[in-house]
Protein backbone atom coordinates (compact mmCIF):
# COMPACT_ATOMS: atom_id res chain seq x y z
CA UNK A 1 0.00 0.00 0.00
CA UNK A 2 1.26 3.46 -0.94
CA UNK A 3 0.25 6.83 0.51
CA UNK A 4 -0.42 10.21 -1.11
CA UNK A 5 -1.24 13.71 0.15
CA UNK A 6 -4.73 15.23 0.29
CA UNK A 7 -3.35 18.38 -1.42
CA UNK A 8 -2.40 16.95 -4.77
CA UNK A 9 1.20 15.78 -4.29
CA UNK A 10 1.07 12.36 -5.95
CA UNK A 11 4.51 11.21 -4.70
CA UNK A 12 3.83 7.75 -3.35
CA UNK A 13 5.25 6.91 0.07
CA UNK A 14 5.30 3.70 2.02
CA UNK A 15 3.98 3.20 5.56
CA UNK A 16 7.31 3.38 7.41
CA UNK A 17 8.29 6.53 5.52
CA UNK A 18 5.25 8.39 6.86
CA UNK A 19 5.17 6.68 10.28
CA UNK A 20 7.35 9.30 11.94
CA UNK A 21 5.96 12.24 9.92
CA UNK A 22 3.18 14.72 10.52
CA UNK A 23 1.99 16.72 7.51
CA UNK A 24 2.92 15.84 3.94
CA UNK A 25 5.47 18.28 2.43
CA UNK A 26 2.68 20.14 0.58
CA UNK A 27 0.81 20.73 3.86
CA UNK A 28 -1.76 17.97 3.24
CA UNK A 29 -2.47 14.78 5.18
CA UNK A 30 -1.52 11.29 4.09
CA UNK A 31 -4.11 8.78 2.89
CA UNK A 32 -3.75 5.42 1.16
CA UNK A 33 -3.94 5.64 -2.66
CA UNK A 34 -7.07 3.46 -2.40
CA UNK A 35 -8.95 1.74 0.43
CA UNK A 36 -8.53 -2.03 0.46
CA UNK A 37 -11.92 -3.76 0.11
CA UNK A 38 -12.92 -6.55 2.42
CA UNK A 39 -15.27 -9.22 1.03
CA UNK A 40 -17.92 -11.31 2.76
CA UNK A 41 -15.69 -14.37 3.20
CA UNK A 42 -12.98 -12.26 4.83
CA UNK A 43 -15.46 -10.64 7.23
CA UNK A 44 -16.68 -14.10 8.18
CA UNK A 45 -13.14 -15.32 8.79
CA UNK A 46 -12.32 -12.25 10.90
CA UNK A 47 -15.36 -12.75 13.19
CA UNK A 48 -13.66 -15.40 15.27
CA UNK A 49 -10.26 -13.69 15.65
CA UNK A 50 -8.84 -12.24 18.84
CA UNK A 51 -8.42 -8.44 18.88
CA UNK A 52 -4.65 -8.70 18.26
CA UNK A 53 -5.12 -11.11 15.34
CA UNK A 54 -7.84 -8.90 13.86
CA UNK A 55 -5.53 -5.90 14.21
CA UNK A 56 -2.78 -7.83 12.41
CA UNK A 57 -5.12 -8.72 9.50
CA UNK A 58 -6.33 -5.13 9.08
CA UNK A 59 -2.92 -3.49 9.48
CA UNK A 60 -1.40 -5.96 6.98
CA UNK A 61 -3.67 -4.53 4.28
CA UNK A 62 -2.09 -1.09 4.80
CA UNK A 63 1.50 -1.94 5.75
CA UNK A 64 3.77 -3.77 3.32
CA UNK A 65 7.18 -2.63 4.55
CA UNK A 66 7.26 -4.44 7.91
CA UNK A 67 7.74 -8.23 7.68
CA UNK A 68 4.54 -10.07 8.67
CA UNK A 69 6.13 -11.90 11.59
CA UNK A 70 7.41 -8.61 13.04
CA UNK A 71 4.07 -6.86 12.63
CA UNK A 72 2.30 -9.78 14.23
CA UNK A 73 4.65 -9.65 17.23
CA UNK A 74 4.17 -5.86 17.57
CA UNK A 75 0.36 -6.06 17.70
CA UNK A 76 0.46 -9.12 19.97
CA UNK A 77 2.52 -7.26 22.53
CA UNK A 78 0.30 -4.16 22.25
CA UNK A 79 -3.24 -5.49 22.60
CA UNK A 80 -3.12 -7.60 25.74
CA UNK A 81 -5.46 -8.15 28.65
CA UNK A 82 -2.68 -6.92 30.95
CA UNK A 83 -2.70 -3.49 29.26
CA UNK A 84 -6.39 -3.13 28.31
CA UNK A 85 -8.09 -4.99 31.15
CA UNK A 86 -10.15 -7.58 29.24
CA UNK A 87 -9.69 -10.35 26.63
CA UNK A 88 -12.12 -8.49 24.36
CA UNK A 89 -9.94 -5.31 24.63
CA UNK A 90 -12.99 -3.24 23.55
CA UNK A 91 -16.01 -4.94 25.21
CA UNK A 92 -19.47 -3.80 24.13
CA UNK A 93 -22.29 -3.49 26.68
CA UNK A 94 -26.00 -2.80 26.17
CA UNK A 95 -27.80 0.19 27.60
CA UNK A 96 -31.00 -1.67 28.54
CA UNK A 97 -33.57 -1.76 25.75
CA UNK A 98 -32.69 1.72 24.47
CA UNK A 99 -31.19 0.30 21.25
CA UNK A 100 -27.88 1.87 22.29
CA UNK A 101 -24.71 -0.04 23.10
CA UNK A 102 -21.45 1.23 24.53
CA UNK A 103 -18.10 0.10 23.17
CA UNK A 104 -15.39 0.62 25.82
CA UNK A 105 -12.26 2.11 24.27
CA UNK A 106 -11.03 3.56 27.52
CA UNK A 107 -9.64 0.69 29.55
CA UNK A 108 -6.00 1.38 28.65
CA UNK A 109 -3.36 2.87 30.98
CA UNK A 110 -4.65 6.48 30.84
CA UNK A 111 -8.37 5.63 30.80
CA UNK A 112 -9.03 7.33 27.45
CA UNK A 113 -9.39 6.02 23.91
CA UNK A 114 -6.12 7.61 22.74
CA UNK A 115 -4.35 4.64 24.34
CA UNK A 116 -5.86 2.38 21.65
CA UNK A 117 -3.65 3.94 19.00
CA UNK A 118 -0.83 5.41 21.05
CA UNK A 119 0.16 2.09 22.62
CA UNK A 120 0.69 0.66 19.14
CA UNK A 121 2.51 3.78 18.02
CA UNK A 122 5.02 3.38 20.87
CA UNK A 123 5.87 -0.12 19.73
CA UNK A 124 6.00 0.86 16.04
CA UNK A 125 8.30 3.83 16.79
CA UNK A 126 10.67 1.71 18.85
CA UNK A 127 10.79 -0.93 16.10
CA UNK A 128 11.35 1.49 13.22
CA UNK A 129 13.92 3.64 15.06
CA UNK A 130 15.94 0.54 15.95
CA UNK A 131 15.78 -0.63 12.34
CA UNK A 132 17.09 2.75 11.15
CA UNK A 133 19.56 3.17 14.01
CA UNK A 134 17.99 6.54 14.80
CA UNK A 135 16.62 8.37 17.80
CA UNK A 136 13.57 10.61 18.12
CA UNK A 137 12.70 13.32 20.62
CA UNK A 138 8.96 13.80 20.86
CA UNK A 139 8.01 17.34 21.79
CA UNK A 140 4.42 18.19 22.61
CA UNK A 141 2.08 20.41 24.57
CA UNK A 142 -0.87 18.98 26.41
CA UNK A 143 -3.73 19.99 28.63
CA UNK A 144 -4.46 16.37 29.49
CA UNK A 145 -5.32 13.28 27.44
CA UNK A 146 -2.88 13.35 24.54
CA UNK A 147 0.20 14.03 26.63
CA UNK A 148 -0.46 11.30 29.14
CA UNK A 149 -1.36 8.76 26.42
CA UNK A 150 1.91 9.60 24.63
CA UNK A 151 3.97 9.25 27.80
CA UNK A 152 2.42 5.91 28.75
CA UNK A 153 3.03 4.66 25.21
CA UNK A 154 6.66 5.80 25.00
CA UNK A 155 7.86 5.16 28.58
CA UNK A 156 10.90 2.92 28.64
CA UNK A 157 11.04 2.68 24.83
CA UNK A 158 14.50 2.51 23.25
CA UNK A 159 15.45 5.40 20.98
CA UNK A 160 12.57 7.67 22.07
CA UNK A 161 12.49 10.55 24.54
CA UNK A 162 9.38 12.58 25.37
CA UNK A 163 9.44 16.26 26.31
CA UNK A 164 5.88 17.18 27.29
CA UNK A 165 4.91 20.74 28.15
CA UNK A 166 1.81 21.39 30.23
CA UNK A 167 0.37 24.52 31.88
CA UNK A 168 1.68 24.56 35.46
CA UNK A 169 -1.04 23.93 38.03
CA UNK A 170 -3.86 23.86 35.48
CA UNK A 171 -4.41 20.17 34.99
CA UNK A 172 -6.60 18.19 37.38
CA UNK A 173 -4.76 16.58 40.33
CA UNK A 174 -5.51 13.19 38.76
CA UNK A 175 -4.06 14.18 35.37
CA UNK A 176 -0.96 15.69 37.00
CA UNK A 177 -0.46 12.56 39.07
CA UNK A 178 -0.84 10.35 36.01
CA UNK A 179 1.88 12.17 34.09
CA UNK A 180 4.22 13.40 36.78
CA UNK A 181 4.43 10.12 38.69
CA UNK A 182 6.22 8.47 35.77
CA UNK A 183 9.82 7.85 36.81
CA UNK A 184 11.11 6.58 33.45
CA UNK A 185 14.37 8.24 32.42
CA UNK A 186 13.12 8.92 28.87
CA UNK A 187 10.03 10.88 29.98
CA UNK A 188 10.42 14.60 30.74
CA UNK A 189 7.52 16.66 32.08
CA UNK A 190 7.92 20.41 31.79
CA UNK A 191 5.33 22.49 33.67
CA UNK A 192 5.23 25.90 32.00
CA UNK A 193 4.22 28.89 34.11
CA UNK A 194 1.39 29.97 31.81
CA UNK A 195 -1.68 28.65 30.01
CA UNK A 196 -1.94 25.87 27.44
CA UNK A 197 -1.44 28.31 24.55
CA UNK A 198 1.92 29.41 26.02
CA UNK A 199 3.06 25.79 26.04
CA UNK A 200 1.75 25.29 22.50
CA UNK A 201 3.54 28.44 21.28
CA UNK A 202 6.86 27.14 22.61
CA UNK A 203 6.39 23.83 20.79
CA UNK A 204 5.67 25.74 17.57
CA UNK A 205 8.68 28.02 18.04
CA UNK A 206 11.02 25.08 18.63
CA UNK A 207 9.59 23.19 15.63
CA UNK A 208 10.01 26.27 13.42
CA UNK A 209 13.74 26.35 14.19
CA UNK A 210 14.57 23.86 11.44
CA UNK A 211 18.25 23.59 12.32
CA UNK A 212 17.45 22.75 15.93
CA UNK A 213 14.67 20.42 14.84
CA UNK A 214 17.04 18.48 12.58
CA UNK A 215 19.97 18.44 15.01
CA UNK A 216 17.86 17.14 17.89
CA UNK A 217 15.55 14.99 15.74
CA UNK A 218 12.38 16.60 17.10
CA UNK A 219 9.12 14.84 16.23
CA UNK A 220 5.50 14.80 17.35
CA UNK A 221 2.71 12.30 17.93
CA UNK A 222 -0.27 14.47 17.07
CA UNK A 223 -3.63 13.21 15.91
CA UNK A 224 -2.94 13.64 12.18
CA UNK A 225 -0.39 10.80 12.32
CA UNK A 226 -1.66 8.15 9.87
CA UNK A 227 -0.56 5.20 12.04
CA UNK A 228 -2.72 6.46 14.90
CA UNK A 229 -5.73 6.70 12.66
CA UNK A 230 -5.08 3.25 11.17
CA UNK A 231 -4.88 1.62 14.62
CA UNK A 232 -8.34 3.02 15.36
CA UNK A 233 -9.92 1.34 12.33
CA UNK A 234 -9.63 -2.02 14.12
CA UNK A 235 -12.15 -1.32 16.89
CA UNK A 236 -14.92 -0.48 14.43
CA UNK A 237 -14.60 -4.04 13.09
CA UNK A 238 -14.29 -5.49 16.60
CA UNK A 239 -17.43 -3.64 17.75
CA UNK A 240 -19.38 -4.74 14.67
CA UNK A 241 -18.50 -8.41 15.22
CA UNK A 242 -19.64 -8.26 18.86
CA UNK A 243 -23.15 -7.02 18.08
CA UNK A 244 -23.96 -8.91 14.85
CA UNK A 245 -24.19 -12.56 13.86
CA UNK A 246 -24.07 -12.23 10.08
CA UNK A 247 -22.51 -9.80 7.62
CA UNK A 248 -25.90 -8.79 6.25
CA UNK A 249 -26.65 -6.84 9.45
CA UNK A 250 -25.86 -3.14 9.62
CA UNK A 251 -24.90 -1.11 12.68
CA UNK A 252 -24.39 2.62 13.27
CA UNK A 253 -21.71 4.29 15.38
CA UNK A 254 -21.90 7.55 17.34
CA UNK A 255 -18.51 9.10 17.99
CA UNK A 256 -17.73 11.89 20.52
CA UNK A 257 -15.59 14.06 18.27
CA UNK A 258 -13.03 16.84 18.38
CA UNK A 259 -10.24 16.58 15.84
CA UNK A 260 -12.19 14.05 13.73
CA UNK A 261 -9.49 11.38 14.15
CA UNK A 262 -11.72 8.79 15.79
CA UNK A 263 -14.69 9.06 13.42
CA UNK A 264 -12.35 9.30 10.41
CA UNK A 265 -11.16 5.80 11.29
CA UNK A 266 -14.84 4.77 11.15
CA UNK A 267 -15.04 6.32 7.70
CA UNK A 268 -12.04 4.23 6.59
CA UNK A 269 -13.66 1.06 8.01
CA UNK A 270 -16.87 1.84 6.13
CA UNK A 271 -14.96 2.53 2.90
CA UNK A 272 -13.33 -0.90 3.32
CA UNK A 273 -16.79 -2.45 3.27
CA UNK A 274 -17.75 -2.79 6.94
CA UNK A 275 -21.58 -2.72 6.97
CA UNK A 276 -21.99 0.61 8.76
CA UNK A 277 -25.23 2.49 8.16
CA UNK A 278 -24.48 5.79 9.85
CA UNK A 279 -21.46 7.47 11.38
CA UNK A 280 -22.87 10.03 13.77
CA UNK A 281 -20.49 12.84 14.74
CA UNK A 282 -21.28 14.15 18.25
CA UNK A 283 -19.79 17.48 19.29
CA UNK A 284 -20.03 19.55 22.45
CA UNK A 285 -20.53 23.34 22.45
CA UNK A 286 -17.52 23.51 20.10
CA UNK A 287 -19.71 22.57 17.17
CA UNK A 288 -17.45 23.20 14.15
CA UNK A 289 -18.23 19.73 12.80
CA UNK A 290 -21.95 19.70 13.58
CA UNK A 291 -22.23 23.02 11.74
CA UNK A 292 -20.54 21.54 8.68
CA UNK A 293 -22.74 18.45 8.53
CA UNK A 294 -25.86 20.62 8.98
CA UNK A 295 -24.97 23.44 6.58
CA UNK A 296 -21.99 22.58 4.37
CA UNK A 297 -19.96 25.44 5.85
CA UNK A 298 -16.71 24.66 7.64
CA UNK A 299 -15.76 27.61 9.81
CA UNK A 300 -12.66 27.58 12.01
CA UNK A 301 -13.28 29.25 15.37
CA UNK A 302 -11.11 31.95 16.91
CA UNK A 303 -9.51 31.45 20.31
CA UNK A 304 -12.12 33.58 22.06
CA UNK A 305 -14.92 31.59 20.37
CA UNK A 306 -13.57 28.27 21.62
CA UNK A 307 -15.47 27.21 24.72
CA UNK A 308 -13.90 25.55 27.74
CA UNK A 309 -16.34 22.75 28.49
CA UNK A 310 -16.80 19.79 30.80
CA UNK A 311 -15.85 17.48 27.89
CA UNK A 312 -12.47 19.18 27.45
CA UNK A 313 -10.90 16.70 25.03
CA UNK A 314 -13.43 17.83 22.43
CA UNK A 315 -12.70 21.55 22.87
CA UNK A 316 -11.28 22.34 19.44
CA UNK A 317 -11.32 25.38 17.18
CA UNK A 318 -10.62 23.37 14.02
CA UNK A 319 -10.77 19.64 13.33
CA UNK A 320 -7.31 18.65 12.15
CA UNK A 321 -8.24 15.32 10.52
CA UNK A 322 -11.32 16.62 8.75
CA UNK A 323 -9.42 17.29 5.52
CA UNK A 324 -9.10 13.53 5.02
CA UNK A 325 -12.86 13.08 4.74
CA UNK A 326 -13.31 16.15 2.56
CA UNK A 327 -10.68 14.79 0.15
CA UNK A 328 -12.84 11.68 -0.33
CA UNK A 329 -16.04 13.75 -0.48
CA UNK A 330 -14.52 15.80 -3.33
CA UNK A 331 -13.76 12.66 -5.30
CA UNK A 332 -10.08 12.83 -4.24
CA UNK A 333 -9.47 16.08 -6.10
CA UNK A 334 -6.25 17.27 -4.41
CA UNK A 335 -6.21 20.67 -6.11
CA UNK A 336 -9.76 21.38 -4.95
CA UNK A 337 -8.94 20.20 -1.43
CA UNK A 338 -5.87 22.45 -1.39
CA UNK A 339 -7.95 25.44 -2.45
CA UNK A 340 -10.38 24.87 0.43
CA UNK A 341 -7.96 23.98 3.26
CA UNK A 342 -5.11 26.19 2.02
CA UNK A 343 -6.20 29.45 0.44
CA UNK A 344 -9.84 29.66 1.61
CA UNK A 345 -9.11 28.89 5.27
CA UNK A 346 -6.03 31.14 5.28
CA UNK A 347 -7.93 34.09 3.85
CA UNK A 348 -11.45 33.74 5.23
CA UNK A 349 -11.20 31.14 7.98
CA UNK A 350 -14.10 29.29 6.35
CA UNK A 351 -15.35 27.58 3.20
CA UNK A 352 -18.69 26.27 1.96
CA UNK A 353 -19.04 23.25 -0.29
CA UNK A 354 -21.53 23.29 -3.18
CA UNK A 355 -25.08 21.92 -2.88
CA UNK A 356 -24.08 19.03 -5.15
CA UNK A 357 -21.12 18.17 -2.91
CA UNK A 358 -23.28 18.54 0.20
CA UNK A 359 -25.78 16.04 -1.22
CA UNK A 360 -23.00 13.44 -1.46
CA UNK A 361 -22.50 13.38 2.33
CA UNK A 362 -25.47 11.04 2.79
CA UNK A 363 -23.71 8.45 0.64
CA UNK A 364 -20.85 8.41 3.14
CA UNK A 365 -23.27 7.72 6.01
CA UNK A 366 -22.45 10.82 8.04
CA UNK A 367 -24.87 12.49 10.42
CA UNK A 368 -24.21 14.83 13.35
CA UNK A 369 -25.53 16.34 16.53
CA UNK A 370 -24.48 18.56 19.40
CA UNK A 371 -24.59 18.38 23.18
CA UNK A 372 -24.19 21.01 25.91
CA UNK A 373 -23.14 21.00 29.55
CA UNK A 374 -26.79 20.69 30.64
CA UNK A 375 -27.26 17.78 28.21
CA UNK A 376 -24.18 16.04 29.64
CA UNK A 377 -25.44 16.33 33.20
CA UNK A 378 -28.92 15.09 32.26
CA UNK A 379 -27.52 12.21 30.20
CA UNK A 380 -25.08 11.07 32.90
CA UNK A 381 -27.95 11.14 35.40
CA UNK A 382 -30.49 9.35 33.16
CA UNK A 383 -27.97 6.69 32.15
CA UNK A 384 -27.13 6.04 35.79
CA UNK A 385 -30.76 5.89 36.90
CA UNK A 386 -32.11 3.80 34.02
CA UNK A 387 -29.15 1.56 33.25
CA UNK A 388 -27.08 1.58 36.45
CA UNK A 389 -23.95 2.53 34.53
CA UNK A 390 -21.72 5.56 34.92
CA UNK A 391 -20.45 7.28 31.78
CA UNK A 392 -17.93 10.07 31.41
CA UNK A 393 -18.70 13.51 30.01
CA UNK A 394 -17.42 12.83 26.46
CA UNK A 395 -19.32 9.56 26.21
CA UNK A 396 -22.38 11.44 27.52
CA UNK A 397 -22.18 13.81 24.53
CA UNK A 398 -22.22 10.67 22.38
CA UNK A 399 -25.16 9.05 24.18
CA UNK A 400 -27.19 12.27 24.01
CA UNK A 401 -26.74 12.56 20.24
CA UNK A 402 -27.07 8.80 19.62
CA UNK A 403 -30.48 8.74 21.32
CA UNK A 404 -31.70 11.31 18.78
CA UNK A 405 -30.42 9.26 15.85
CA UNK A 406 -31.16 5.65 16.80
CA UNK A 407 -33.27 3.74 14.23
CA UNK A 408 -35.40 0.63 14.78
CA UNK A 409 -33.54 -2.54 13.84
CA UNK A 410 -30.10 -0.92 13.62
CA UNK A 411 -27.92 -1.31 16.72
CA UNK A 412 -26.37 2.04 17.63
CA UNK A 413 -22.88 1.69 19.12
CA UNK A 414 -21.64 4.69 21.10
CA UNK A 415 -17.87 4.81 21.48
CA UNK A 416 -16.86 5.29 25.12
CA UNK A 417 -13.84 7.56 24.87
CA UNK A 418 -12.93 8.00 28.56
CA UNK A 419 -13.79 6.61 31.98
CA UNK A 420 -15.81 8.71 34.46
CA UNK A 421 -13.01 8.54 37.05
CA UNK A 422 -11.12 11.14 34.98
CA UNK A 423 -13.91 13.69 35.35
CA UNK A 424 -15.01 13.15 38.93
CA UNK A 425 -16.13 16.77 39.48
CA UNK A 426 -18.73 16.75 36.70
CA UNK A 427 -19.90 13.27 37.70
CA UNK A 428 -20.50 14.61 41.22
CA UNK A 429 -22.32 17.62 39.77
CA UNK A 430 -24.56 15.30 37.73
CA UNK A 431 -25.25 12.56 40.26
CA UNK A 432 -24.89 14.25 43.63
CA UNK A 433 -24.71 11.92 46.61
CA UNK A 434 -26.53 9.06 44.81
CA UNK A 435 -23.55 8.39 42.56
CA UNK A 436 -20.81 8.30 45.12
CA UNK A 437 -17.38 8.78 43.63
CA UNK A 438 -16.67 7.49 40.13
CA UNK A 439 -14.95 4.17 40.47
CA UNK A 440 -11.26 4.02 39.61
CA UNK A 441 -9.37 0.99 38.40
CA UNK A 442 -7.57 -0.41 41.45
CA UNK A 443 -4.11 0.25 40.01
CA UNK A 444 -4.79 3.99 40.06
CA UNK A 445 -5.98 4.32 43.63
CA UNK A 446 -3.84 6.76 45.54
CA UNK A 447 -1.71 7.91 42.58
CA UNK A 448 -2.03 11.52 43.75
CA UNK A 449 0.25 10.62 46.67
CA UNK A 450 3.08 9.16 44.55
CA UNK A 451 6.35 11.07 44.20
CA UNK A 452 6.27 13.46 41.22
CA UNK A 453 9.00 14.09 38.68
CA UNK A 454 8.65 17.35 36.71
CA UNK A 455 10.46 20.61 36.02
CA UNK A 456 8.81 24.03 36.34
CA UNK A 457 9.88 26.62 33.75
CA UNK A 458 9.07 30.13 32.65
CA UNK A 459 7.34 30.29 29.23
CA UNK A 460 10.70 30.74 27.51
CA UNK A 461 11.59 28.94 24.28
CA UNK A 462 15.35 29.27 24.86
CA UNK A 463 15.07 27.62 28.26
CA UNK A 464 13.10 24.70 26.82
CA UNK A 465 15.67 24.27 24.04
CA UNK A 466 18.47 24.27 26.59
CA UNK A 467 16.62 21.63 28.61
CA UNK A 468 16.27 19.41 25.54
CA UNK A 469 19.98 19.82 24.63
CA UNK A 470 21.01 18.95 28.16
CA UNK A 471 18.88 15.78 28.22
CA UNK A 472 20.00 14.52 24.82
CA UNK A 473 23.61 13.97 25.91
Ligand SMILES: *Cc1c(COP(=O)(O)O)cnc(C)c1O
Pocket residue numbers: 112113114145146223256257258259260261262263313314394417418
Ligand atom coordinates in the same frame (compact mmCIF):
# COMPACT_ATOMS: atom_id res chain seq x y z
C1 LIG B 1 -9.34 13.01 21.98
C2 LIG B 1 -10.66 12.69 22.61
C3 LIG B 1 -11.88 12.84 21.90
C4 LIG B 1 -11.95 13.39 20.49
O1 LIG B 1 -11.40 12.51 19.53
P1 LIG B 1 -11.00 13.06 18.09
O2 LIG B 1 -10.27 11.94 17.45
O3 LIG B 1 -10.12 14.26 18.33
O4 LIG B 1 -12.27 13.41 17.38
C5 LIG B 1 -13.06 12.48 22.53
N1 LIG B 1 -13.06 12.04 23.81
C6 LIG B 1 -11.92 11.88 24.51
C7 LIG B 1 -11.99 11.41 25.92
C8 LIG B 1 -10.68 12.20 23.93
O5 LIG B 1 -9.54 12.06 24.67
